Amino acid sequence: MTITQLHYVLAVAEHKNFTKAAQKVFVTQPTLSMQIQKLEEELDVQIFDRTKKPIQLTETGQKIVQQARNIVNESDRIKDIVDQQKGFVGGIFKLGVIPTIMPTLLPMFINNFIKKYPKVKLKIEELNTEAIIERLREGHLDAAIAATPLELPGIKENVLYYEPFVGYIPNAHRLHNKEKIEVNDLDIDDMLLLEDGHCFKDGIINLCKSSRNYDEDHFQLESGSFETLIKLANEGLGMTLLPYLHTLDLKDGEKKNLKMFKDPVPAREVSLIYNRSELKMQIIEAIRSTIAGVVKGAIAFHNVNIISPLSKKNEFQE
Structure with missing residues (x-):
C-alpha cells in the first residue's frame, strides 16, 4: 500500500x-477508483460499500480510515521535521x-502576522466549537482559536489570554446606576443571549448558575450577534454580557452603558x-506569539x- 492510496481513501x-474525491486530490476518477480497488485487493477487504448512495464505509473500512489518518499525519511529520530544522515558517495553514x-x-x-510571516498562506474559517473539534480530528484544520477549557482527548490547549465579561446595561435597567456589578446581580430572566451553538452563551448560563437567580426554563430573547443584542438592550428589553474586546469598538454613547464586574x-x-500530533508547530508558535504581542x-x-x-449538552467528549 502507498501513502497516496491512503490519501485517496480519506478523500x-x-x-x-x-x-468529488478525485477532484479534491487532483486526479481523474478512474485513477482514484483503480488505486482504491488495488488497495482493497491487497488487503482482501472491502473498504467502501458502493451499493449505497451516498457511498458508505464498511465496518472494516471505518477502522482502516481511522488508521489511515494516523499514518498520513505521521508521514506529514517527516516534512514538518525538515521544515523545523531549516527554520522554515511557511506553507498552507488552516485555522478555525x-x-x-x-x-x-x-x-x-x-496584518502583523502576514508582514512577519509572508510565506504562510493562512486559510481562516469561522466555525462554532463543535465544527472546529470535528475538523481538527479529521485533519481539515491545523489549529483553531476557541474558548476553553474543553478537556478533550487528543486536543492540546495553549492559552492565549483571559477575556473578561462586561455588562451592557442601558439607562432604564435596574443595575444601570451601579458602579460595578456582581455575579449575584444577574437574573437570567432579563438577560439577552446569543443563540444556541455559541459557547459564549453557555459561559453566561454557567455564570448565572453560580448565582441564585437562575431558572433553566426562562429565557427572554436570543440573537445571532452582539450587535443585535445591544440594539435590543437599547430598546429596554433587558441587559446582556459582552466579551471585553468587543466593547473597545462601541460608540461613545454605548460605552456609557458598560459595567465591569467586581x-x-x-x-x-x-x-x-490543535491535535496532540503537533504538526506545523512552528506556524502555531508564530500565531501564538503574534497574538500575545x-x-x-x-x-x-x-x-x-x-x-x-462546557455545558450539559456538550457532546465534544468521546
Whole structure:
C-alpha cells in the first residue's frame, strides 16, 4: 500500500463520492477508483460499500480510515521535521476561529502576522466549537482559536489570554446606576443571549448558575450577534454580557452603558487548540506569539475567575 492510496481513501470517506474525491486530490476518477480497488485487493477487504448512495464505509473500512489518518499525519511529520530544522515558517495553514472571537481578534493580529510571516498562506474559517473539534480530528484544520477549557482527548490547549465579561446595561435597567456589578446581580430572566451553538452563551448560563437567580426554563430573547443584542438592550428589553474586546469598538454613547464586574472578574479563557500530533508547530508558535504581542496591550486583567464554556449538552467528549 502507498501513502497516496491512503490519501485517496480519506478523500472518498470525506466526500462519499468518487468523482468529488478525485477532484479534491487532483486526479481523474478512474485513477482514484483503480488505486482504491488495488488497495482493497491487497488487503482482501472491502473498504467502501458502493451499493449505497451516498457511498458508505464498511465496518472494516471505518477502522482502516481511522488508521489511515494516523499514518498520513505521521508521514506529514517527516516534512514538518525538515521544515523545523531549516527554520522554515511557511506553507498552507488552516485555522478555525469561533464567531464571538473572529471579528475582534482577527483584525488585531492578522496584518502583523502576514508582514512577519509572508510565506504562510493562512486559510481562516469561522466555525462554532463543535465544527472546529470535528475538523481538527479529521485533519481539515491545523489549529483553531476557541474558548476553553474543553478537556478533550487528543486536543492540546495553549492559552492565549483571559477575556473578561462586561455588562451592557442601558439607562432604564435596574443595575444601570451601579458602579460595578456582581455575579449575584444577574437574573437570567432579563438577560439577552446569543443563540444556541455559541459557547459564549453557555459561559453566561454557567455564570448565572453560580448565582441564585437562575431558572433553566426562562429565557427572554436570543440573537445571532452582539450587535443585535445591544440594539435590543437599547430598546429596554433587558441587559446582556459582552466579551471585553468587543466593547473597545462601541460608540461613545454605548460605552456609557458598560459595567465591569467586581473582582474576581468573570472571564473566558481563549486558547489556540490543535491535535496532540503537533504538526506545523512552528506556524502555531508564530500565531501564538503574534497574538500575545498585540493582546498584551489590550487586556491587562489579572484577578479573573475563568468561566467554562462546557455545558450539559456538550457532546465534544468521546
